[in-house]
Amino acid sequence: MCIQKITIKNPKFVSNKKNGNTIPHCKDVRLKTIEIPCGRCYECRRDKAIYWKMRLLEEFKKDQKYPLDGPPEHETNKLYKSQQKMKNLLLLSIIALPLLAACTPQPATKLPKKDIGLQLYSLREAFANDFDATIQIVGDAGYTTIEAASYSDGKFYGKTPEEFKTAVEAAGLTVLSSHTTKPLSEQELTTHNLTESLAWWDEAIAAHLAAGMKFIVAPWMEVPKTLADLQTWCDYYNTIGQKCKDNGLLFGYHNHAHEFTKIENKMMYDYLLEHTNPELVFFQMDVYWTVMGRQSPVAYFQKYPGRFTLLHIKDQKELGQSGMVGFDAIFNNTDIAGTRYLIVEVEQYNYTPAESIKISLDYLLNCPLVKESYITNE
Numbered sequence: 001m002c003i004q005k006i007t008i009k010n011p012k013f014v015s016n017k018k019n020g021n022t023i024p025h026c027k028d029v030r031l032k033t034i035e036i037p038c039g040r041c042y043e044c045r046r047d048k049a050i051y052w053k054m055r056l057l058e059e060f061k062k063d064q065k066y067p068l069d070g071p072p073e074h075e076t077n078k079l080y081k082s083q084q085k086m087k088n089l090l091l092l093s094i095i096a097l098p099l100l101a102a103c104t105p106q107p108a109t110k111l112p113k114k115d116i117g118l119q120l121y122s123l124r125e126a127f128a129n130d131f132d133a134t135i136q137i138v139g140d141a142g143y144t145t146i147e148a149a150s151y152s153d154g155k156f157y158g159k160t161p162e163e164f165k166t167a168v169e170a171a172g173l174t175v176l177s178s179h180t181t182k183p184l185s186e187q188e189l190t191t192h193n194l195t196e197s198l199a200w201w202d203e204a205i206a207a208h209l210a211a212g213m214k215f216i217v218a219p220w221m222e223v224p225k226t227l228a229d230l231q232t233w234c235d236y237y238n239t240i241g242q243k244c245k246d247n248g249l250l251f252g253y254h255n256h257a258h259e260f261t262k263i264e265n266k267m268m269y270d271y272l273l274e275h276t277n278p279e280l281v282f283f284q285m286d287v288y289w290t291v292m293g294r295q296s297p298v299a300y301f302q303k304y305p306g307r308f309t310l311l312h313i314k315d316q317k318e319l320g321q322s323g324m325v326g327f328d329a330i331f332n333n334t335d336i337a338g339t340r341y342l343i344v345e346v347e348q349y350n351y352t353p354a355e356s357i358k359i360s361l362d363y364l365l366n367c368p369l370v371k372e373s374y375i376t377n378e
Contacts, residue, residue, distance in 0.1 A: 103320060103327055103367035111142070111365040115373040117176050118361075119312065119345035121149040123353050131157045132167055139171035141358045142365065146173050147343050149219075151180040154207045161210035176341060177215035177310065178208055179254065183222070184236060189229050194236055201240055205247050215310060216244055217284050219254045227264045227271070234275040241280030252282040252309060260293030269293075273304050282309035285337075286345070288316065291325050298326070298333045306338035314345045319360040321350070331369035340374050 118138050120127060126134040127150070138146060146168055150157045156164040156178070168175050182200045187193075208216055218237070224230040237253060244251040253276075259269040273283065285308045287297045301308060311334070316322040342364065349356040364370045 103331070103363065103369060111362065112372065113142075113144075114365055114370060115144045115341070115375070116361060116364055116370075117145040117147055117341055117343040118143045118357060119147045119149060119179070119343050121179070122344070122346040122357050124149070126353065127157060131159070132170075135167055135171045135173070137354050138357070139173050141354070142361050143173065143344075143357075145176040145341070147176055147217075148178040148180075148211075148213075151178055151204065151207065154203060156207075156211055161207050161212075165210075165212045175212040175214075177217055177343070178211070178213050179217050179219035180204060180208075181218040181220065184233065189224075189232050192232060192235075194232075194239065197236070198239060198243070201243055205243060205249060208249060209247055213249065215250050215252060215282075217252045217254050217310070220256065221253075223258055223261060223268060224263060227266060230263055230268065230271055231275060234272060237272075237281050238277050241277065245280060250282060250309065251280065252284050254284040254312065255286055255293075256289045257293035260290070260295050269295075269300075273307060278307060282338075283307050284310040284312055284343075286312035286314055287327075287330055288312070288314035288325055298329050301333045301337035305336045308337040308339055310341050310343060311337070311339050312345050313342050313360075313364070314347070315360075317348045317350050318346060318356050319344065319363040327367070328369060331367065334371070334374060340376075342370070342374065 118141075120135075120138070123134050123137070126137070135146075148156050148164075155161070159167065165175055182197045182204070184194065184197055188197060205216070218240075221233060224233060237251070241251040253272060255269060259272070261268055263271070283304075285297060285300065289312075290297045290300070311330070313319065313327075313330075315325055320327065344357065344360050344364070346353065346356045346360055351359065
């Protein structure tokens, strides 16, 4: 296990004369240097929660002192309640540890090869500076395929579709999908004449075909004012899906958290799922944003089986470090979801973006619940 040293505030302990409990006297603190797991290597990430807590308790125990006078009486109840709260949090952490362990096995000498993609928005600043050097970082990290996020006027990251495909393949990667869309205007929503936006899609589809894409994903839409407007969006997506299907592509929609709000007492995300044609429109669930919308990804897999062809595997920062997303349950239910590809996206970072995408990939490579490939009949 790798070790790093940190400096913390270390409370000395005093006794409560009334009930004999030991509680920290918050006014009596000093700085103390202790050792903890680095949190970067996989073994440390598995063990750090319980290791951290046990080490702190050991260090604090060494410094216990029992002065003749305890803390002021008016502070006693407040401090005691604070200590009890910390004890409860410690207990919950220890109970939760086995649940986190399933995707945190012992590091192997060589990581397995798995077919996992990266949403290139994860390295957005680096791509803006040097596309060719940055795409090589993605390939060297161990990803196998990519999802673009910078289509505009027939080009990807300023390159023609052919140049883009060549650069991606030169880095040892394949082109999989792309985030792009053409929002409907207020006039289109009012008149239901979608000719202008649909013409834009003809050019976009041609460019994505030339770039070697298999999927096009609409990454965003605003919350419509009425269900009638939302139905127009559904009709729009069905038409785009038909255009894509006619050209050998698949079209889908990617969620954030705002789709889990209600329009005229109907959940927006559910309405989209129920009023788009499964033969024409798939869904790319972003599991982190679904959780942020206070919803269960697995519950949606079970309610709408087979609709979630792509999954955005995302956490608050690097994968598996926040404890906010139940990845084990998600990976155990990909078959019912209809998943064919996992795509990692990292939007915020504890490390450099290049390190963060590598740490996130390693999390999946080490997780026995993540398959080597989700493709069964392509």
